[in-house]
Amino acid sequence: MFESLKKKFSRTSEKLEEELIEEAEKEDNLQEEEGKKFSFFSFGSKKENMEEDESNLLSEAEGTVGKETENEIPGGDSIEEDVDEKSGLLSRLRGSSAKENIEETSDEEKIIEESQDEEKSHFWSRNKDNEDNSVDGEAGGGIFSFVREKTIQEKHVEDILFELEMELLQGDVAMEVANEIVESVKEDLVGKKIKRSNDITEYTFLALKNAVSDIISIPSKSMTEMIEDKKAEGGPLVVMFVGINGTGKTTTIGKLANFYMKKGYTPVIAASDTFRAGAIEQVTYHADNVGVKIIKHKKGSDPAAVAYDAVEHARAQGKELVLIDTAGRMQTNTNLMDEMKKIKRVSKPDLVIFVGDALTGNDATEQAKKFNEAIDIDGVILTKADADSKGGASLSIGYVIKKPILFLGMGQGYDDIMEYDSEWMLNQLFSDNDESEIIED
Numbered sequence: 001m002f003e004s005l006k007k008k009f010s011r012t013s014e015k016l017e018e019e020l021i022e023e024a025e026k027e028d029n030l031q032e033e034e035g036k037k038f039s040f041f042s043f044g045s046k047k048e049n050m051e052e053d054e055s056n057l058l059s060e061a062e063g064t065v066g067k068e069t070e071n072e073i074p075g076g077d078s079i080e081e082d083v084d085e086k087s088g089l090l091s092r093l094r095g096s097s098a099k100e101n102i103e104e105t106s107d108e109e110k111i112i113e114e115s116q117d118e119e120k121s122h123f124w125s126r127n128k129d130n131e132d133n134s135v136d137g138e139a140g141g142g143i144f145s146f147v148r149e150k151t152i153q154e155k156h157v158e159d160i161l162f163e164l165e166m167e168l169l170q171g172d173v174a175m176e177v178a179n180e181i182v183e184s185v186k187e188d189l190v191g192k193k194i195k196r197s198n199d200i201t202e203y204t205f206l207a208l209k210n211a212v213s214d215i216i217s218i219p220s221k222s223m224t225e226m227i228e229d230k231k232a233e234g235g236p237l238v239v240m241f242v243g244i245n246g247t248g249k250t251t252t253i254g255k256l257a258n259f260y261m262k263k264g265y266t267p268v269i270a271a272s273d274t275f276r277a278g279a280i281e282q283v284t285y286h287a288d289n290v291g292v293k294i295i296k297h298k299k300g301s302d303p304a305a306v307a308y309d310a311v312e313h314a315r316a317q318g319k320e321l322v323l324i325d326t327a328g329r330m331q332t333n334t335n336l337m338d339e340m341k342k343i344k345r346v347s348k349p350d351l352v353i354f355v356g357d358a359l360t361g362n363d364a365t366e367q368a369k370k371f372n373e374a375i376d377i378d379g380v381i382l383t384k385a386d387a388d389s390k391g392g393a394s395l396s397i398g399y400v401i402k403k404p405i406l407f408l409g410m411g412q413g414y415d416d417i418m419e420y421d422s423e424w425m426l427n428q429l430f431s432d433n434d435e436s437e438i439i440e441d
């Protein structure tokens, strides 16, 4: 599920990592070069001091080093070998009591270490799999590290975030949701101090995860809790299902009747799609399969009256749940939208649920907006999530209309429905890296 978003998220993390490592490497190389030149020249000046000491050993050593030095400066090649040889000579000088010599020796050793570090940094930045995963520990023991800590600046993230936004939009994420994610990731990252490459990936990934987590978590009571609340008041929970044609309203009603029967409740279905040919037969088929009562009138009759009768029936029989099926309609069809408003007025549902097809991506979000404007919906059920590789609607729909997703349709069987769980959704979206924890603010 949601492969497309998953890919986009890990690509963003990797790109930022690449950019920062490249920049850090450039800076480190520059520093390194400057460092070598400096110690090289300080070594040359040391030579003069040492000559003043007139020590035989020292003169012999310096003579050799001096020669190498002259040979190596112009070409600038073999610097590491050069340093190695110098270091060998200098370690011989270590036996000397001259304090200056000792100081010079440790300077040279530093250069060697840095030079080795540079090799490590190249090696590790290209062999990420071998990296240590800890974030706070000091770099060492072969772990890649920047020579200095790097602070992420706006310029580092601008291109990547622009790309992320484009990709989210292509992945059918609604514009306002894409903007929100990008802004939140930017806020999270800019100013963050990073020590090594796996920090970058982790921080970017967690920033994304935090942003998405905020977007998909809309607190809501579960439908079961709502049934219980209504039961305590002595009435059924009346739920009306709306949406455009073929999104899965009737199938979802069959699934929910089954779901709540299994929980010990007694649902009743209202066949309020009196409009489409075969609709009454279809919903009757599901009611019979699941074993629940169906209230139906003739084709073409008033759907509001059917819904009203079903509510009366549930009240009279002490049933806990009324599921009202309605005809699919385009949000642009004014007559049918008015008819839907009438069903709502007459049956006074506790919940109006928009049923959207996840596969239609941003269209589902746009339709939800229109239905919400027309009759103020209370929640969403997204169907066909089992076949949704993009994830755009799942990510956007709740946030855009500020209403919770209540269930996800996960297939064509009666058991193929699950209560929406934002943690589960987050793991679906980020499952390749799901061992990461969400950063606490």
Ligand SMILES: Nc1nc2c(ncn2[C@@H]2O[C@H](COP(=O)(O)OP(=O)(O)OP(=O)(O)O)[C@@H](O)[C@H]2O)c(=O)[nH]1
Residues within 6 Å of the ligand: 243, 244, 245, 246, 247, 248, 249, 250, 251, 252, 273, 276, 279, 326, 327, 328, 329, 383, 384, 385, 386, 387, 408, 409, 410, 411, 412, 416
């Ligand atoms: N894969 C998959 N298919 C689904 C799911 N929900 C519904 N379907 C299929 O979608 C098709 C349409 O389902 P219906 O329940 O008839 O849709 P509807 O919204 O009632 O359609 P209208 O009444 O014509 O507006 C059927 O073939 C269903 O089996 C789901 O969660 N996953």
Ligand SMILES: [Mg+2]
Residues within 6 Å of the ligand: 249, 250, 251, 273, 279, 325, 326, 327, 328
């Ligand atoms: Mg239907």
